Amino acid sequence: MTVDSLRVSDRTDRPVPNPRTTGGTTCQACGGPASWHRTVRGRWMLVEPGDWPTHHIPAGKRWRVAGDGTAVNLGPSVPSDTCRISHFDVCPARPAPADSSVLLALWRRHADAS
Numbered sequence: 001m002t003v004d005s006l007r008v009s010d011r012t013d014r015p016v017p018n019p020r021t022t023g024g025t026t027c028q029a030c031g032g033p034a035s036w037h038r039t040v041r042g043r044w045m046l047v048e049p050g051d052w053p054t055h056h057i058p059a060g061k062r063w064r065v066a067g068d069g070t071a072v073n074l075g076p077s078v079p080s081d082t083c084r085i086s087h088f089d090v091c092p093a094r095p096a097p098a099d100s101s102v103l104l105a106l107w108r109r110h111a112d113a114s
């Protein structure tokens with residue numbers, strides 16, 4: 001490690017989420033449990049804990065967390081019975097999801113708990 005790289009790391013004043021961390025965090029908007037994962041496009045998203053029935057989750061909101069921690073959007077495909085979902089789709093600090101009864105039920109559960 002060079003002096004220059006040390007200086008660069010010193011400038012990092014924001015904590016960077018670790019995609020390999022499975023312990024998770026809490027959503028800053030609602031306090032609900034979730035974990036940060038980086039998508040294949042390099043953006044960070046909060047993933048809701050647990051697995052959800054894929055057929056009840058709208059296409060485009062189905063996610064899978066790869067072995068290296070990367071969040072992969074499944075699109076309309078149904079590769080398995082369960083999938084992961086983004087916390088952003090069920091965060092009670094955001095508008096209620098209108099396209100899925102499962103997501104809406106989860107949103108309501110979070111809203112009651114917060």
Ligand SMILES: [Zn+2]
Pocket residue numbers: 027028029030031032087090091092093
């Ligand atoms: Zn939230």
